[in-house]
Amino acid sequence: MVTFKDFRNDVKPNWCPGCGDFSVQAAIQRAVANLDLTPEQLAVISGIGCSGRISGYIRSYGLHSIHGRSLPIAQGVKMANKDLTVIASGGDGDGFAIGMGHTVHAMRRNMDITYIIMDNQIYGLTKGQTSPRSAQGFVTKSTPKGAIEGSVSPMELAITSGASFVAQSFSTDLKDLTAIIEAGIQHKGFSVINVFSPCVTYNKVNTYDWFKENLTKLSTIEDYDPTNREQAMNTLMQHNGLVTGIVYQDKDRPSYQDLIHGYAEEPLASQDLQFNEDTFNELVKEFM
């Protein structure tokens, strides 16, 4: 019997004490264990930043890549082996600044992987600069007079860009977060899970207390229907995006891999690569 302990290794995270990322790590470990996955069936692909280190703290296959590129790498891994459970993860800088192009296109492509963003509204590893998730007016080392730019809205962005599973959670709510990650992994398509994961060292505004005060659980909204796209968008706008739970899910939309013409039934990685000589001769004739 696999338990979350099987997904633990002996590496001590270099996150600050109290960092929200610890809970995200624990939630992923619990979710995959609850789904009866084994460590070799999971690949965690991460970007760069404090949060990017997460692939090294989970005992599974893992690739800690380059800044902003976890998504295309994760999609390549999934293409190679569709039997693998692939989780991409990184911070808000990774996904909404340097990697924003990939984020939107991964949503639109709808490959069957799960993308977990550890959103702390600041750059932590480089010691406190503004992020695309920082609110306007937010004072950081790089915005001493307050951020001039507005903030990215991950949930609205995900819905309008075509992600078929869109959810948000808060790192202290381990049970809720674990359940959402499980649902995201089970969803057949691109799952976006934005997790408010406070930075206790550099973000003195969006603290644990601040989130507790400002977040609304979707489960407390009467008749909230996550399959209703319009309601999802309206609710997000009413609450300025500060909601938790499954915001939107389209269970009917086929994933990218379901739609590839000629895509092999078995994982590509288990194929024999030897090319057929008769096929080769046919291809040669086409050039004559």
Add this chain to the structure above:
Amino acid sequence: MVNQLSWKVGGQQGEGIESTGEIFSIALNRLGYYLYGYRHFSSRIKGGHTNNKIRVSTTPVRTIADDLDILVAFDQETIDLNCGELHENGIIIADAKFKPVKPDHVQADFYVVPFTEIASELGTSLMKNMVAVGASCAVINVEVAAFTGVVEEIFGRKGEAVVQKNMEAIQQGYDYMLSQLGDKVSPLQLDEADGRQRMFMIGNDAIALGALTGGVRLMAAYPITPASEIMEYLIEKLPKVGGTVIQTEDEIAAATMAIGANYGGIRSFTASAGPGLSLMMEAIGLSGMTETPLVVVDTQRGGPSTGLPTKQEQSDLMAMIYGTHGEIPKIVLAPSTVEEAFYDTIEAFNLAEEYQCPVILLSDLQLSLGKQTVEPLDFSQVEIRRGKLVQEELPEREDKSYFKRYEVTEDGISPRVIPGMKNGVHHVTGVEHDETGKPSESPANRQAQMDKRMRKLDRLQLNMPVYTNAKHEEADLLLVGFGSTRGAIEEAVERLEKDGVKVNHAHVRLVHPFPAEELLPLVESAKNIAIVENNATGQLANIVKMNVGHAHKIKSLLKYDGNPFQPHHIHEGSKELFELYYSLPSGKESL
């Protein structure tokens, strides 16, 4: 009678100039002629001058000809821009519609044929291209019947009537031209060809076919000139083996997705040109650092920046060898013929897996887009070598420790397992790491891992890293090139030999790690060395000087105007470079 000639069709882009050349050349290829076709085109879809120059020969040809025998013109601009290439026995065949004028200084014969009028009378002016093909055939003495197969293939789906009309257009063009020639026997009648069936393809076709045959399952790519044909071919063919092509959002995604797929256990690659390669540099570094196989095709074009997107250049060499920050092992292969492009693509995938590092397949626009008759590709030479990829089951690991993916080994190459394998769990990171892939900043570990990575290529073996044609123990001149300049150099060598110059030729196929040992004896035994390349700074020359020395006798023969070298550029250029004519009995006049 001639055993080779050069034919060019020109007009406005979007007028069907390309398909005219295509039909003409496919038919001749099927008759057993050797062809070499090179398109002049611009970065626009409609309008602007375009032309397709095709060389037809009874013996192999690998580059465009110096001059021109037949110019088929659909507008005056085609005549004005290209008549300078015509030699004095050449001819111009022009459409009557634009009231063509023969420039005063042109000696070539001038024929006006009502291409458009004949086509319109047959039903549509679109068939003017067919009329032009027919007229050309009358000059070179090729039967109209040779086109039956091609015309059926292209127009068959539009019905028998359309096929007949097009054949009729060719016939009428042929007849009209024949009547114009009257009693005059065309001096451009072609010798008969051997009738053997050979492939006729561009370098990009060969790269794509090589990738497919070499076991690729996923190509991730972003469209760019002159690389797009590779992805276009593979999206048609990869489903045959269960794979596909993904058109990514940019070249960064293309390269990183290919890395992910290789890490995931399949063969995946991307292809691009200079601007795309610039974006991929960080990913190439990740491949090097994480020892994940990666093949990237660079079809060089005119740079820098957007540069000359549709023109020939070989100016990415240094960037491909040294690009990416930090230091990684990397292999750069530069095929010089379409045949080599096929074999080298397959080899690139083998080397990437064997040495677990990025491999750049360095093509250039002339090689990638030049369309030529190809000697049969030998399937028996296709082999798949996956290096130290662990295929058998791994022993149980009771202590839950990580697999040593980066185990320090004597040859620097470590066993590689792919995700999904039991007992193979490990971590991969672009951060410096220990043997199990865990981040480590320890100086001793850093040195051990760096040394391990860098010594991987110490034992790199490649069959024929330098192509050589070295008849002389001591040469007056050694010509060195890489990539598509091979054909032009070979023809220049023949001419120089006729002039009495002893010439050896070396073409560098393994650009990095540089095969200094193979090249050194040729450099030592040559009085003069000319390094021929399509760039402004002599990049290959600098690499040769750095690796082989003898800088004092090395000079550069450069061309960076966007057009490929023609044989005469090298023939005359190298003589001027070293004042070789002083040693010739006939003196400078021999130029």
